[in-house]
Amino acid sequence: MNARSRRFIVHIDIDAFFAAVETLLDPTLKGKPVVVGGLPHERGVASTCSYEARRFGVHSGMPLAKAHELCPQAVFVRGNHQVYQSFSEAFFRLLREYTPDVEEASLDEAYLDLSRCGHLYPSFSRAARGLKARIERDLGLAVSVGAGPNKILAKLATKKAKPGGYFEVEPGGEEEFLRGLDIEALPGIGPKSQVILRLLNVHRLGDLWGLPRASLRALFGLEGEDLYLQSRGIDARPVVTRVTPKSVSRETTFLRDIWDTRLLLAHLAYLCDRLTLALRQGCLYAHIIEVKARYSDFRTEARRRLMITPRQEMGDVFRIARELFLPLFEGSRLSLRLVGVKASDLVRSRPRSLFEPYSERGERLGAAVGEVRDKYGFGSLLTARERMLEPLYSLEKERGFVLKTASLTR
Numbered sequence: 001m002n003a004r005s006r007r008f009i010v011h012i013d014i015d016a017f018f019a020a021v022e023t024l025l026d027p028t029l030k031g032k033p034v035v036v037g038g039l040p041h042e043r044g045v046a047s048t049c050s051y052e053a054r055r056f057g058v059h060s061g062m063p064l065a066k067a068h069e070l071c072p073q074a075v076f077v078r079g080n081h082q083v084y085q086s087f088s089e090a091f092f093r094l095l096r097e098y099t100p101d102v103e104e105a106s107l108d109e110a111y112l113d114l115s116r117c118g119h120l121y122p123s124f125s126r127a128a129r130g131l132k133a134r135i136e137r138d139l140g141l142a143v144s145v146g147a148g149p150n151k152i153l154a155k156l157a158t159k160k161a162k163p164g165g166y167f168e169v170e171p172g173g174e175e176e177f178l179r180g181l182d183i184e185a186l187p188g189i190g191p192k193s194q195v196i197l198r199l200l201n202v203h204r205l206g207d208l209w210g211l212p213r214a215s216l217r218a219l220f221g222l223e224g225e226d227l228y229l230q231s232r233g234i235d236a237r238p239v240v241t242r243v244t245p246k247s248v249s250r251e252t253t254f255l256r257d258i259w260d261t262r263l264l265l266a267h268l269a270y271l272c273d274r275l276t277l278a279l280r281q282g283c284l285y286a287h288i289i290e291v292k293a294r295y296s297d298f299r300t301e302a303r304r305r306l307m308i309t310p311r312q313e314m315g316d317v318f319r320i321a322r323e324l325f326l327p328l329f330e331g332s333r334l335s336l337r338l339v340g341v342k343a344s345d346l347v348r349s350r351p352r353s354l355f356e357p358y359s360e361r362g363e364r365l366g367a368a369v370g371e372v373r374d375k376y377g378f379g380s381l382l383t384a385r386e387r388m389l390e391p392l393y394s395l396e397k398e399r400g401f402v403l404k405t406a407s408l409t410r
């Protein structure tokens with residue numbers, strides 16, 4: 001096979017991202033163990049630890065108290081998601097200068113497919129190394145970079161390159177590279193499966209090759225299928241470039257103008273519910289919530305609010321929408337023919353719960369409600385407020401009308 005017709009995938013990951021940003025902002029932290037996520041006496045877990053902290057056995061996901069016990073001399077920082085977000089944006093902007101085929105795997109992790117840009121790069125390896133140097137120079141953050149013919153090999157190469165290195169799986173070198181890797185390197189492997197495999201004396205990927213596909217399936221179900229493919233470096237997944245939409249909105253034009261505040265708020269709740277469902281499905285968080293009202297005289301007015309912490313949960317979005325909506329309606333003395341709600345200035349990253357301990361419950365509730373609705377339809381679960389709309393809907397259905405709910409994106 002011609003080397004140029006082979007896919008060239010680069011995986012890039014910022015080392016100890018949050019801790020590295022904190023160190024960049026406060027150079028006195030350099031060389032010290034740093035734990036980001038909260039103060040030692042606080043509840044919650046470490047979100048990132050510097051490599052100096054890792055030497056003491058501290059790792060991300062560990063309760064802060066435990067991290068403090070292992071490494072009392074560490075500097076504990078609460079962290080600032082907004083700052084990390086802006087570093088992340090700069091990171092992806094830079095990557096997109098190299099190719100449009102960039103996948104955002106997380107705030108600090110990306111896949112790039114250079115294959116389409118062969119005409120720009122006489123050597124893909126040199127381009128990947130150049131990219132690494134450029135990021136380190138321009139952002140001041142150390143990155144680990146792996147390259148290979150597909151995503152799994154590139155990701156495993158990055159693991160090998162950590163911290164701060166570059167590793168490339170060259171054509172023909174796949175088997176040798178994979179054979180000696182520990183099974184825990186596989187992204188798809190669960191802790192239970194690891195225990196079982198080790199009992200079977202399977203420690204390295206090469207050992208895993210000895211197990212038939214059917215046995216892996218029987219032992220681990222779909223995960224077993226994944227283990228079979230991953231351990232052999234088989235991965236046809238494309239690099240997925242998702243463009244973050246500019247905005248998501250939901251609005252309703254009423255069949256008859258509405259005057260009743262309670263009914264209007266019920267509609268607003270319903271729209272917010274639909275909107276937050278769309279946000280959740282798109283893994284989107286909004287910095288701006290806007291509410292629109294069109295009066296019986298066709299005048300339209302809107303109000304918006306900017307939030308420093310982006311929101312996705314129904315409870316938050318509805319509370320804000322309600323506050324924006326009430327003065328619009330109550331000041332007008334006119335009935336309404338349309339109500340709409342829009343989320344804009346969208347970001348893809350999840351504001352981690354450790355920065356916002358109170359959102360976690362709402363987020364879990366939202367996810368659970370979303371699951372039920374995916375299965376049984378939107379109407380299967382309604383809030384008390386939305387139930388007010390039920391008679392309206394069934395009435396309209398009887399008459400052969402459908403409530404017009406337009407959804408606009410972008």
Ligand SMILES: [Mg+2]
Pocket residue numbers: 013014015016017108109
């Ligand atoms: Mg990272």
